[in-house]
Amino acid sequence: METKGRLALVAALVAILVALAGLAVLWWSVSRPGAPGNDQVQLAPVRTGLPWPIALAFSPDGRVFFAERFSGRIQVLGNTTILDSTFFAIPEIASSGEQGLLGLAVDPNFPNRPYVYVYYTRDDAANGTVYNRIVRIRSSGSIGIGMDVLRDRIAASTIHNSGVIEFGPDGKLYALVGDAANSASAQDLSGPNGKVLRINPDGTVPSDNPFVGRPGADADVYTFGHRNMFGIAWSPGTHAGxxxxxxxxxxxxxxxxxxxxxxGWPNVRGIARTPPYLDPIIAYTPVIVPTNAAFYTATIPAASRGHLIVGSFNDHRLHEIALTADGTGVIRETFLATAPDGILDVEMGLDGMLWLTTPSGIYRLAPVPVNSTPMAGSGIIGWMGLVSTVVAGHPWRRPLLSRGSERTPPRKP
Ligand SMILES: [Ca+2]
Incomplete structure (x- = not known):
């Protein structure tokens, strides 16, 4: 071939390569999460086939912990090449009705303050009693090496143990404690049942708790008159809980x-307009069995940012609640996604995505790449080998229970 012809061939090859590179950049720019026009999310399994992963906790060092309700195991989530590992196994888990390992939180200063916090129902067989307690596990490297009891012998029952624990933006540990089937306890300030508790990470009482110094009151109490709670979240804007x-x-x-x-519980419930009881910002009849909640801070979909997202065990949906600017009222409620089963935990992950759990799996809401069919092995969201299912119209969607239908008593958390 003469020189001229070879030059023309090289030029043509270069042109093709440049064109391919341009197409790749274009594809990447419209496919990457956060790209303009990409405003859809899909529920993507992170791990399925799990035994009741009731709670997630995200460590500042990047690890994702999850708690197995009945085994008492606290697991560290691996990825496609690293298997899940056991951080600690809580002994003597009671598991009747709604009991179990119920709540999990990682210290916001982890690993400088190397603790993982747990709320669980203890089967104290030696003393023939069952009760709830709040403990913290001391961490060394990748495992827990011991357990300190922060709050012990909280009355338990087969129902209404609540059990969610979370750190608030004030660095305090909040614990949801149900009335343990003794509704009168919710109005009795001398004990923890039917209350939201607020404690320091070492288990001591915050000096600014509302009932500090009141004779006969449990100084850990933050709010009272509650029945059975499975969710807590704080607005990133107002810091209200x-x-x-x-x-x-x-x-x-x-x-x-x-x-x-x-x-109000048990004296009033729902929107009662009966001072001094505080009314909810929204009430549901028939019931939906609301579970854990989070304020949505992901970038996609943009319209959902700042909304309160609440899981439902009954209808499997993420209820999306737009609040008034002052956070005291509800503007509207829509649905962000539907899970394949009852929703347990709902959290914003450190990856910026919303995570949830069901009785058998861990999922997260991941961006849908534009012009890309969601499918197994997508490189865009595939760091855990996710298999994606489009939220809108996917086969898991089920209708709401019909209005007025009697709720099946909770098999719930
Ligand atoms: Ca109430």
Whole structure:
């Protein structure tokens, strides 16, 4: 071939390569999470086939912990090449009805303050008793090496143990404690049942708790008059706390927490307009069995940012609640996604995505790449080998329970 011809061939090859590179850049720019026009999310399994992963906790060092309700195991989530590993196994788990390992939190200063916090129901066989307690596990490297009891012998029952624990933006540990089937306890300030508790990470009482110094009051109490709660979340804007609360056959509630507030149970429930009891910002009849909650801080979908997202055990949906600017009222409620089963935990992960758990799996809401069919092995969201299912219209979607239908008593957490 003569020189001229070879030059023309090289030029043509270079042109093709440049064109391919341009197409690749274009594809990447419209496919990457956060790209303009990419405003869809899909529920993607992170891990399935798990035994009741009731709670997630995200460590500042990047690890994801999850708690298995019945085995008492606290697991560290691996990835496609590293298997899940056991951080610690809580002994003597009681598992009747709604009991079990119920709550999990990682210290916000981990690993400088190397603790993982747990709320669980203890089967104290030696003394023939069952009760709830809050403990913290001391961590060394990748495993827990011992357990300190922060709050012991909280009355338990087969129902209404609540059990979610979370750190608030104030660095305090909040614990949701149900009425343990003794509704009168919720109005009795001398004990922890039917309360939201607020404690220091070492188990001591915060000096600014609302009932510090009140004779006969349990100084850990933050709010009272609660029945059975499975969710707590704080607004990143106002730092206000919200709990989700389960009613009986009616009146599930979302309550805005005011320190020292009385939320009415068992004297009133739902929107009661009966001072001094504080009304919920929204109530549900028939019930949905609201579970854990989080304020949505992901970038996609943009319209959901700042909304309160609450899981439902009954209808499997993420309820998306737009609040008024002052956070005291509800503008509207929509649905962000539907899970394949009842939703247990709902958390914002350190990866910026919303995570949830069901009785058998861990999922997260991942961006849908534009012009890309969601499928197994997508490199865009595939760091855990996710298999994706499009949220809108996917085959897991199930109808809401019909209005007025009697709720099946909780097999719930
Ligand atoms: Ca109430």
């Amino acid at each position: 919200y709990v989700s609360e389960n009613g009986p056959q009616d009146s599930d509630e979302i309550n805005l927490l005011i320190p020292g507030g009385n939320y």
